[in-house]
Amino acid sequence: MGFSAVARVTTDKWLACAVHDEINFGLVPGGELKLETTICNEIRQHHEAVAIDHVAEDENFVNHHTPLMYGFQSYISMPIILKDGTFFGTLCAIDPKPAKVNNPTTVGMFKMFADLIAFHLDALEQLSISNKNLQIEKETSELREQFIAILGHDLRNPLNAVANSAQLLARINLEDRTQKLVKIIKDSSFRMNGLIENMLDFASGRLGGGIAIARxxxxxxxxxxxxxxxxxxxxxxxxxxxxxxxxxxxxxxxxxxxxxxxxxxxxxxxxxxxxxxxxxxxxxxxxxxxxxxxxxxxxxxxxxxxxxxxxxxxxxxxxxxxxxxxxxxxxxxxxxxxxxxxxxxxxxxxxxxxxxxxxxxx
Structure with a gap:
């Protein structure tokens, strides 16, 4: 076949994704055909393959507007159906001369390549989704780390104020009762700081390897x-x-x-x-x-x-x-x-x- 293409076919557009042109048909990747002039538009609607050996001898297509407009005599087009059942487009080929394409071997080959293209497109879509999710997770992780850092700072500030006030109180009031209360405040502040560190470690996902200890x-x-x-x-x-x-x-x-x-x-x-x-x-x-x-x-x-x-x-x-x-x-x-x-x-x-x-x- 002199010209073949992978085409993206939608309700309003026929777009060439990849082409192989040996007859100077004139289309390049990104090129478009008017949707209504293509047989691919009909395939979009019924999802069935079309194979024509010789247009002039095919009673269904001898007077069809597409062969008359584009001047081909042999034609084959296979729908590309994605994993979720969505119609993507077609794998199609034309030639100005008749060719033996309407047979199980050629049709089966086109079906195999159409399935491979669909698999590749599904893989690219999954990769795109994974990359988007990864980017979202990265941004979320960065925001989480910023939040944790700010939270840790904001928690430590009043805690340090409590600990410092306890130390000051211990110096200016020597009564036993006061000293006992000061000691409790200081010890509690020390342990609260440790609790904050644990919370921050856990929240930032660093506890996977276990909590570090100092024996x-x-x-x-x-x-x-x-x-x-x-x-x-x-x-x-x-x-x-x-x-x-x-x-x-x-x-x-x-x-x-x-x-x-x-x-x-x-x-x-x-x-x-x-x-x-x-x-x-x-x-x-x-x-x-x-x-x-x-x-x-x-x-x-x-x-x-x-x-x-x-x-x-x-x-x-x-x-x-x-x-x-x-x-x-x-x-x-x-x-x-x-x-x-x-x-x-x-x-x-x-x-x-x-x-x-x-x-x-x-």
Whole structure:
């Protein structure tokens, strides 16, 4: 065939996408034909292939306006149908001389090439969509990072003001009661800064590799745990908390992270237990393991909830006065993993207990 083309055919346009011209037909890529003058326009409507060996001997096309206008005697055109069923256009060929095209071999070959073109067009479309989505995700990521950076800055400013004010208050007021309150403020400010850092790390997607820890050999975890309880009791003086510590062996751990984990567990125990309930805390270290158990009475946690309890943004049944993002247990679990340990939960109708287990590094 002297001329062939891949044509984009719409309701109002015939456009050449690619051409092969050996008869000086005169069309180049981007060239157009008047839609109504083409047989491709008819194929657009019925989606069937058209193959003509010799126009002068074909009773259906001998008087057709298209061969008369463009002066061809042989013609073949195959519809290009995309994966979603959309009609794209045609793969067509013409020649001023008769040719044997209306046979299974030639028609099958054109069908195969039309399908390959459709596959290629679908792939290009998917690639275009992927690139657009990637660009949107990139822009969203940049906005998210900017938001996180601004949020972190805005949170740290008032927190630093609180910490600095506590230091100033400690210098100008030496009363024991004041000094105790100042210490609580300072310690709480320090841990709040750590919480902000965790939130920013999580929000910016940097927790995929786990939370980084800075171990201190022979960390005084008993002091760390007492400090957290002291802070919680200062906020909730009417709540009953019992402590049973048996720390026989030193533990290599990140005290700040363990305090963060313990604060999450203790806060949850207070939130999910009746006001008059007693929260039992047990901490034991021996030559093999450090365990910390926080137990409270309250509603039993269902098995389905336990399965997703340590996932981010997952929470148990929430009462109207209970607020939070559902990150506390997830971050606590990540802290346990970072120490080579684990955080587990058991729940019955009488009691719910969260247990941290860490290996003692010798």
């Amino acid at each position: 201190t050999p022979d960390e005084d975890l008993e002091h760390v745990l007492f400090q957290v309880v002291e802070e919680i009791q200062a906020i909730s003086p009417d709540r009953k908390i019992t402590m049973n510590f048996d720390m026989l062996h030193p533990v290599s751990a990140d005290g700040k992270r363990i305090a963060q984990l313990f604060s999450n567990l203790l806060g949850n125990a207070l939130n999910y237990s009746p006001p008059g309930a007693v929260i039992d805390i047990t901490a034991i270290s021996n030559t093999e393991e450090f365990t910390l158990c926080v137990a409270n009475p309250g509603k039993q946690i269902s098995e389905s909830t336990i399965e997703r309890l340590f996932q981010p943004f997952s929470r148990g049944e929430v009462e109207p006065n209970q607020k939070g993002l559902g990150l506390g247990l997830y971050i606590s679990s990540e802290i346990a993993k970072a120490h080579g340990g684990s955080l587990a939960v058991s729940s019955t109708a009488e009691q719910t207990c969260f247990t941290l287990s860490l290996p003692v590094i010798k």
